[in-house]
Amino acid sequence: MHLPSLAQVEAAVMDLRGGIGAWRLGHLMASQDIKKRYRRSTLGPIWLTLSSAVQILTISFLSSFLFNLSLRRSLPFVCAGMLFWGMISQMINDGANLFLSTSSYLIQIKRPLTLFVIQAIWRNMIVLAHNSVIYIVVAIILVVIPGPAILIWPLGFVLDLLCLSWMMLFIAIVSVRYRDVPVMIQNILGIVFWFTPLMYFPEQLGSKQYIVEYNPLTHMIALLRAPLIGGVPTVDNWLVVLSVGVLGWIATFLFFARFRARVVYWL
Numbered sequence: 001m002h003l004p005s006l007a008q009v010e011a012a013v014m015d016l017r018g019g020i021g022a023w024r025l026g027h028l029m030a031s032q033d034i035k036k037r038y039r040r041s042t043l044g045p046i047w048l049t050l051s052s053a054v055q056i057l058t059i060s061f062l063s064s065f066l067f068n069l070s071l072r073r074s075l076p077f078v079c080a081g082m083l084f085w086g087m088i089s090q091m092i093n094d095g096a097n098l099f100l101s102t103s104s105y106l107i108q109i110k111r112p113l114t115l116f117v118i119q120a121i122w123r124n125m126i127v128l129a130h131n132s133v134i135y136i137v138v139a140i141i142l143v144v145i146p147g148p149a150i151l152i153w154p155l156g157f158v159l160d161l162l163c164l165s166w167m168m169l170f171i172a173i174v175s176v177r178y179r180d181v182p183v184m185i186q187n188i189l190g191i192v193f194w195f196t197p198l199m200y201f202p203e204q205l206g207s208k209q210y211i212v213e214y215n216p217l218t219h220m221i222a223l224l225r226a227p228l229i230g231g232v233p234t235v236d237n238w239l240v241v242l243s244v245g246v247l248g249w250i251a252t253f254l255f256f257a258r259f260r261a262r263v264v265y266w267l
Contacts, residue, residue, distance in 0.1 A: 004257035012257035019114025026118030033123050052131045056082045063199040076144045079135050080225040081198040087128045088164060088217060089189050094120040095168030096175045096182035103267045113256075113263060117168050121161060135228065149227035156223030156233065162245035163220060166252040173259055176266045192217060216244045 004012070019026070034048075060078040064071045095117075099106060102116050138144070175181040196217050202209050212218045219240040226233045 002258070004254060008257045008260070012253060012260055015112045015256075015260060016114050016253075018112035019116075019118050022112065022115050023118050023122075026115055027122045029119045030122035030126060033119070034126055046130075048127055048130045049133055052083075052086060053134045056134055059199060067200055067204065069201075072142055075138055076135070076142060076229045077201065077225070078199060079138050080228050081196075081221055083128070083131055083135055084221050084224045085193070085196065085198055085217075086131065087124050088160070088220060089193075090127070091120065091124050091164045092167055092171065092189060093182075093185060094124065095171040096185040098168060098172035099176045099263055099267065100179075100182070106264055107267060113172075113260060114169065117165055117172070120168060121165060139228070144228070145230055146228055147226075147230040147232060149232045153224065153227045156227070156238075156241070159238075159241045159245055160220045160223060163216070163241060163248060166245070166248040169256060170248075170252045173256065173263060176263050177259075196221065216240060220244075 056079050059082055060075045061071070063069065063078050064074045067074070098116055098120060099113070105111065105116075106113070171181065171185060175185075192215065195212060195215050197212050198221075202212050202218075205211060213236070219237040222237045223233045223241055225231075226237075
C-alpha cells in the first residue's frame, strides 16, 4: 500500500478533529439509536439488562459446574468477563457494519466519518452502563470488594477504547470495500471467544496458558475485570494493550488517510 499524500493526511486529521469535536452529536445519535430500538417496547432498554443477565448468569453457572469451581469464586470472574466481552465484541461487530448501516447519511450529508465511530462507542457505553447493574448485584450478594487497582480502572477503560476505536475504523473501511468482511468478523469472534479466559481461569490451562496470552482481548478484558474482583492487572496487560492501541492507531490512521475519500464511492 502506498503511503498517503500530505493532502490526504491533512484531510484525515480534519476528519478526526471534526469527529471528536462533535462528540455531543455522537452521544445524541447513540441515545436515539437505543430509544429507536425499544420505542414500542413496554420495558424499553430494561430488556438490554434482562437479556444480558440471563446469558451471563447461565454461562456463569455452567462454567462453575463444568470446571468444578466454587460459585463464589467463578461467578464474579465470569460475570465481569462476559460483561466486558459483550461490549468489546459488539463494538467490533458494529465496526464491521458502521458505514454500511449509515450509508444514507454518508451519501446525502457531509459529516466526518469518525463521527460514526464516536456514535458507536457512545451507544455501546450506554449499553454497558445498563448491563453493569448485573455485576453490581452479583458483587453485593457475594460481597466482592474491588481492589486498590480500581483507582486506575478508568485509565484501563480509556486504553481499551483506544484499541477498539482503531479496530472499528479499520474494519469499517475494509467492510465497505469487501462486503463479506462483516460475516467473517462474526465467525472470527465466535472462535476468539473460546481463546479468551471468560468461562475459565487462565491458570487452568497449565503449560498451555500461552494460548490466551497471545490474544490481545485477554489483556483488554483483564485491565477491566481484575480491579473489580480484587485483583491487579499485570504489567504485561498494560504493555500489550498500550502497544496494540498506539501501533494500531498509527497503521489505521495511514490506512484511513489513504482510503477515506473512497468510502462514499464504495457505498
